[in-house]
Amino acid sequence: MELVVNQKHYRIEVHPDRMLLWVLRNDLELTGTKYGCGEGQCGACTVLVDGAPVRSCLARASTAAGKEITTIEGLAQNGKLHPLQEAFIQADAMQCGYCTPGMIVSGAALLKKTPQPSDAEIRRAMEGNVCRCGTYPRIVAAVRMASRQSTQRTANGGPHA
Amino acid sequence: MLEPERYELNEGPAYHFELERRDFFKFLGGGLVLLLVFDHPADAQESGRAPRGDARPPEIAAWLHIGEDGAVTVYTGKAEMGQNIRTSLTQAVAEELHAPVSSIQLVMADTALTPYDMGTFGSRTTPTMAPQLRKVGAAAREALIGLAAEKWKTSRASITVAGGKVKNASSGETIGFGELTQGRQIMSTVNAANLTPADQWTTAGSSVTKVNARDIVTGAHRYASDIARPGMLLGRVLRPPMVDAKLVSVDASKLNGVSGVLVVRDGDFAGVVAEDELTAATALAAISSRWDHQKDQPSDKNVYQYLKSHTQSGARSNPEHGSIDQALASSDHKLDATYTVAYIAHTPLEPRAAVAEWEDGKLTVWTGTQRPFGVRSELAEAFSIPEDRVRVIVPDTGSGYGGKHSGECAIEAARLAKAAKKPVKLIWTREEEFTWAYFRPAGVIDIRGGITSDGLLAAWEFHNYNSGPSGINTPYEVPSHVIEFHATDSPLRQGSYRGLAATANHFARESHMDDLAVAAGLDPLEFRLKNLKDARLRAVLQAAADKFGWSNSQSTPTRGFGLACGVEKGGYVASCAEVSIAQPGGKVKIERVVTAFECGAIVNPEHLKNQVEGSVIMGIGGALFESIQFADGKILNAQLSKYRVPRFSDTPAVETVLLDRKDLPSAGAGETPIVALAPAVGNAIFHATGTRIRSLPMI
Ligand code: FES
Ligand code: FES
Numbered sequence: 036m037e038l039v040v041n042q043k044h045y046r047i048e049v050h051p052d053r054m055l056l057w058v059l060r061n062d063l064e065l066t067g068t069k070y071g072c073g074e075g076q077c078g079a080c081t082v083l084v085d086g087a088p089v090r091s092c093l094a095r096a097s098t099a100a101g102k103e104i105t106t107i108e109g110l111a112q113n114g115k116l117h118p119l120q121e122a123f124i125q126a127d128a129m130q131c132g133y134c135t136p137g138m139i140v141s142g143a144a145l146l147k148k149t150p151q152p153s154d155a156e157i158r159r160a161m162e163g164n165v166c167r168c169g170t171y172p173r174i175v176a177a178v179r180m181a182s183r184q185s186t187q188r189t190a191n192g193g194p195h196a
Numbered sequence: 197m198l199e200p201e202r203y204e205l206n207e208g209p210a211y212h213f214e215l216e217r218r219d220f221f222k223f224l225g226g227g228l229v230l231l232l233v234f235d236h237p238a239d240a241q242e243s244g245r246a247p248r249g250d251a252r253p254p255e256i257a258a259w260l261h262i263g264e265d266g267a268v269t270v271y272t273g274k275a276e277m278g279q280n281i282r283t284s285l286t287q288a289v290a291e292e293l294h295a296p297v298s299s300i301q302l303v304m305a306d307t308a309l310t311p312y313d314m315g316t317f318g319s320r321t322t323p324t325m326a327p328q329l330r331k332v333g334a335a336a337r338e339a340l341i342g343l344a345a346e347k348w349k350t351s352r353a354s355i356t357v358a359g360g361k362v363k364n365a366s367s368g369e370t371i372g373f374g375e376l377t378q379g380r381q382i383m384s385t386v387n388a389a390n391l392t393p394a395d396q397w398t399t400a401g402s403s404v405t406k407v408n409a410r411d412i413v414t415g416a417h418r419y420a421s422d423i424a425r426p427g428m429l430l431g432r433v434l435r436p437p438m439v440d441a442k443l444v445s446v447d448a449s450k451l452n453g454v455s456g457v458l459v460v461r462d463g464d465f466a467g468v469v470a471e472d473e474l475t476a477a478t479a480l481a482a483i484s485s486r487w488d489h490q491k492d493q494p495s496d497k498n499v500y501q502y503l504k505s506h507t508q509s510g511a512r513s514n515p516e517h518g519s520i521d522q523a524l525a526s527s528d529h530k531l532d533a534t535y536t537v538a539y540i541a542h543t544p545l546e547p548r549a550a551v552a553e554w555e556d557g558k559l560t561v562w563t564g565t566q567r568p569f570g571v572r573s574e575l576a577e578a579f580s581i582p583e584d585r586v587r588v589i590v591p592d593t594g595s596g597y598g599g600k601h602s603g604e605c606a607i608e609a610a611r612l613a614k615a616a617k618k619p620v621k622l623i624w625t626r627e628e629e630f631t632w633a634y635f636r637p638a639g640v641i642d643i644r645g646g647i648t649s650d651g652l653l654a655a656w657e658f659h660n661y662n663s664g665p666s667g668i669n670t671p672y673e674v675p676s677h678v679i680e681f682h683a684t685d686s687p688l689r690q691g692s693y694r695g696l697a698a699t700a701n702h703f704a705r706e707s708h709m710d711d712l713a714v715a716a717g718l719d720p721l722e723f724r725l726k727n728l729k730d731a732r733l734r735a736v737l738q739a740a741a742d743k744f745g746w747s748n749s750q751s752t753p754t755r756g757f758g759l760a761c762g763v764e765k766g767g768y769v770a771s772c773a774e775v776s777i778a779q780p781g782g783k784v785k786i787e788r789v790v791t792a793f794e795c796g797a798i799v800n801p802e803h804l805k806n807q808v809e810g811s812v813i814m815g816i817g818g819a820l821f822e823s824i825q826f827a828d829g830k831i832l833n834a835q836l837s838k839y840r841v842p843r844f845s846d847t848p849a850v851e852t853v854l855l856d857r858k859d860l861p862s863a864g865a866g867e868t869p870i871v872a873l874a875p876a877v878g879n880a881i882f883h884a885t886g887t888r889i890r891s892l893p894m895i
Contacts, residue, residue: 053472054474057472057473064424066424067415068415069421069545070623071546071626072835072836073625074836074837076835076836108414123412124405124413127409127803129406129412130279131277131592132278132592132594133419133546133595135412136415139413158845159844161844162844167543167597168814169812169842171843171844172849172850
């Protein structure tokens with residue numbers, strides 16, 4: 036099958052029942068996408084498929100074939116971090132960091148759909164993502180911070196508008 | 197069955213053979229090598245002393261290398277798993293070396309490269325490892341000054357070190373650290389150094405950003421579960437249907453002729469290896485097995501009776517102060533109660549994982565553990581090979597919370613790799629992590645307390661069954677007390693947890709104190725202050741109450757306010773909680789928590805705040821809803837869909853007050869801030885509803 040991940044095309048032999056998470060991690064060595072539960076409960080495995088957040092532990096790779104897949108490795112452009120990645124660093128929104136890729140990908144999907152989310156909207160959209168280290172307030176702050184930055188950029192006509 | 201709290205010190209080796217230090221440090225290459233030797237033998241028990249047969253020099257706490265290119269590398273056996281010690285320890289070195297944080301690399305928790313270390317637990321890194329690294333940093337700075345004085349033929353006094361450069365104050369010349377060694381390897385051994393006092397810190401004490409944050413947010417950081425090796429295969433392990441079962445027979449005949457699958461059987465161990473995870477899982481499911489197991493094991497329903505009736509002999513006790521019965525009899529108000537806490541699971545988001553590789557009879561394992569050297573011993577023992585043929589590397593790990601002390605996953609991966617003759621990766625499934633790791637102990641606590649008519653504590657009797665002795669002693673003044681921990685047989689495998697038993701002991705004690713305050717007719721804050729002399733504890737209690745607005749917090753049936761405090765591992769904590777109750781008997785939500793925390797001189801305020809917040813939020817799970825359900829040796833809720841952990845919607849407004857005591861040594865902070873949360877919430881629920889909940893979880 037053909038997988039398009041972070042704008043790169045991969046032609047690979049994959050058993051149709053294999054989950055996208057493991058194909059990304061084991062076959063393409065894109066290990067930024069994490070396994071946390073395998074049952075859609077933690078969000079650590081979140082990737083974007085055609086811009087929408089998907090739990091890759093429950094999605095057969097075949098269902099994403101030919102679609103645009105974005106993983107955490109694909110968010111930075113030419114070495115420039117996505118505003119949400121910057122915001123996570125600024126807000127110190129991580130401890131062990133294992134949930135962080137899934138949080139950032141989920142947050143990026145939210146900001147794409149809702150550029151100015153309220154705190155309540157952020158919490159609702161991210162409810163399916165678990166941070167066992169308990170950095171939730173900082174994650175909310177980071178998403179808020181990134182949304183503000185993107186408004187400023189919109190005002191200035193910047194690249195992430 | 198009882199996984200000890202692993203606080204007992206390892207026995208030192210029977211012999212010490214002087215080793216050729218230079219041989220061991222050859223790998224470092226040219227430049228300056230600073231070896232820090234222990235000046236306190238007690239420190240050496242925690243780190244430094246390598247087990248017998250190890251190739252590394254004994255009694256060395258830490259070493260630092262400045263390469264000819266000026267790169268500073270510091271070696272420590274501690275492991276990073278979210279406590280941010282990679283950052284705080286880097287700050288510690290930077291402070292003393294007078295070099296930027298970005299110029300310093302830490303090599304951590306690699307048994308081939310770093311000093312021996314007992315493990316990363318018990319909040320010991322900040323009080324013990326940080327001063328050691330500061331010493332080695334200070335000694336390196338002094339050595340650089342010496343080299344520069346020699347080079348420029350001037351006095352040491354005219355040399356200064358700042359911003360990673362050495363400067364000759366009289367000539368104005370500067371030179372980088374690396375250039376001073378001029379192709380030699382200069383090794384020097386130190387055991388003491390003058391450290392910069394906390395009130396003069398510039399780098400330590402400030403909120404330096406997590407040093408590898410960029411790798412984390414880009415997904416570039418490789419956890420143990422992300423490690424890949426050439427030709428690596430994936431493993432799965434055959435699990436018994438319940439704990440304590442013995443493998444009777446295995447039938448893998450369905451896999452005969454299936455290519456690309458290897459079945460491994462060795463005693464009670466059986467597993468499979470395959471090229472991809474689906475093939476491995478399918479193969480595992482095709483194996484049928486029979487297991488022998490015990491019938492009639494306790495369940496979460498009757499575990500508390502079980503614990504109380506299965507005490508081991510020799511309770512750990514304090515000497516009895518006064519006759520407790522008499523003191524209770526003469527108290528004006530008495531209160532007896534029993535508290536219980538459930539088994540809970542650490543649920544680190546990264547489950548146990550290991551990649552094992554054999555080469556020429558030598559074993560290398562990448563795994564997430566809090567005890568790299570302990571796991572190395574486990575591996576050496578399991579495969580009957582000397583420890584110097586085993587290397588354990590711990591990449592910064594997806595958290596532990598006390599739950600990753602043991603090396604079972606590493607051993608399993610190594611067994612599979614040995615059979616496969618290729619590197620094997622094993623990642624435990626979430627269900628395996630829930631079932632085959634170990635739990636925070638369940639426990640029963642019986643308290644009898646008595647007060648005088650003017651609200652002074654007169655008698656205190658406290659018995660803890662199984663949940664552990666941490667934080668068991670009361671910080672309150674009381675003339676007559678008996679405080680005992682009773683070890684018992686636990687039906688489930690149990691071990692360390694963030695804060696250990698201090699959470700259970702604080703929950704019981706601080707709930708009981710709250711009831712006694714009511715009996716005395718006193719405000720809970722006033723009652724506590726009246727019975728507390730410890731100035732540091734009083735300070736956090738007052739600070740939390742002030743920030744919270746305790747004096748204006750009047751509980752109603754739908755809104756409750758509660759507080760609690762405690763001391764543990766050198767940290768002082770007080771939490772105030774506000775809860776809402778939808779309607780009488782309705783859903784409880786924690787709305788706001790204010791926590792005041794003091795652990796001596798603060799090393800990194802932002803990261804400390806982060807740890808306090810994280811503890812409070814993790815504590816919500818154990819306080820309100822986390823518990824392991826089990827029966828007949830089976831874990832019944834071994835999935836995230838069945839075992840509820842705190843999520844965004846459970847998170848209250850979390851406010852933190854940090855008290856910085858620059859005059860006091862820094863203590864660790866990853867654990868203690870969790871202990872006051874559960875009782876503060878329980879007290880808030882009580883003040884709203886009038887119902888006292890004496891078991892964790894509370895809802
Ligand atoms: S691993 Fe996919 S949601 Fe947890
Ligand atoms: S930072 Fe550890 S799970 Fe979120």
